[in-house]
Amino acid sequence: MGITFRKETFRDDFTFRNSPEHIRRFPFPFHEDSYMYAVNIEPHVVGPKGSVLENLIDVDEHYVAEMQDRALVLAEDPLRCQSLPHMTLAGWDLLELLMEQQALGYPEHFTLIRDGDRWRWINRPLGIDDSFTFGDVSTLPYGPMEYITRQSQGDFCILDQRDGNLWMDAGMVTTQADWSLDFDIGMNFFEWHAPVPLAHEKGIFVRALKFLTNIQQGKPARRLNWTMTINPRLDTSPENYHKWGPDRATVTPENVGEKVHLRVELQSFWRLPRSNAIVFPIRCYLIKMDELVTQPKWARRLHRVIRDLPDELANYKGLTRYRPTLVEWLSKLDDGSPTSPGFGPD
């Protein structure tokens, strides 16, 4: 069996699509007909078969194409991957976690063989078969964090824990929703979240930090976050905002279904064993409106959420320019009937 990896692009001709099975498993982020910030953190435990939570590190049909897109971003801008000097040990921790989880969840695609510190990693989808010494940077073609995150879907931030705070001291960030690792690296939890509106006043970050600094090894946690993206573009970095920003002015009533994408981040938080750092994978899922509205409940609910979103949030998420067009398009799919509780499609 195994996954059939799609050949597709996240730039230029934008051939990214979800298969019907992947539409059904999309992590729709709204459990009710409205949205406001909350500390929506829960234990990251395995979920139903066929969902994105079937494995704690999800690999899907977009894996190979996403890794190719990451390589393109890094070739253009190597500053998307940075690690402060004291974070190498945490990088090895992350390499171990991702190799273990991917080999555990997808044995037909990934194999990890360990003999003491001598490790062999086989990644069949990307055609990699490397032997190396765990802990010896000279035996890998990149630093440990860069090596494994070039082979893992999602962005990764490694947070050092000290002085009762978390510090953004390493990361691989190529699929971000408009924040810059190069600018934020070295900042603490409150500093890198400083530009987020409304949430500071609600005490969200104080409570979230308290939760995160208490995360224990073997007990990861997760939350969902969301925004919207025009075209299925993974690299919506501030670095390239002047290149993708004009996309937002291209939305018309005719192309909403094809151009506008809901972008959901499955964020998880894991304590790393040797470094005591926290790794924060930010896994991005994209779905175009045409695909999303194949589930009538999601169409009705998304209409109500976007229509009623506070202006500050809409602005922060960059929706302002095309929100009226999107709401009008979605309203035709909302007959006003109630939606069932919970995230899933009916």
Next chain:
Amino acid sequence: MAAKSIISRPVYGTLSPQPGKHHLFVADAEGALAIADLAAKAPTDFFGGAHIIFIPGRDGKYAEALEALKPAQLYLGHSFASALPRLKQTLANAHMGLRLYLAGTEGLIGQAMQAALEAGIDHTSIQTEHSGSLARRMQCVHCKGITENVTTQPATCSHCGLLLLVRDHYSRRLAAFQGVCINAEDRSEIPPIEEVFR
């Protein structure tokens, strides 16, 4: 004084004499006044263990006021860049218990703090006092170039030429505010340019 805004934006205080034998001051222009104010509250032998790195700026005022404090060392620099090698060496050779005081423009405070962070000094142990110009040091998030002494909102990147919104979001590591293209979605929208950081 700058208005209070978001959490990453630095907050400055008022210099006050700290216990310790060695005191390093880095200041520019009106920052000298903050040192003079501190002197009024300091013990008599305080400046016997002090090293002042001062960049007077164009009008060259205040150097005499600092001389009158009789610091162990007083250096007058032409620019922050010309003072930086000396600052780095002083920080590298510093002993435990050196106290650091920064006063003047945000660009001066930020860049001196950047050198101190690189030398392993915790930013919360550094005394700062802002005075004089509100001009900002800005990093263009697009081309990564730093533009010094930004006084307008928006401001043009001196490297790539994009028109940038000068955010309050600030990086101590870069000693810079973040500049993000203000009209990326429609380049024909040119907002009015106002002088707001004087």
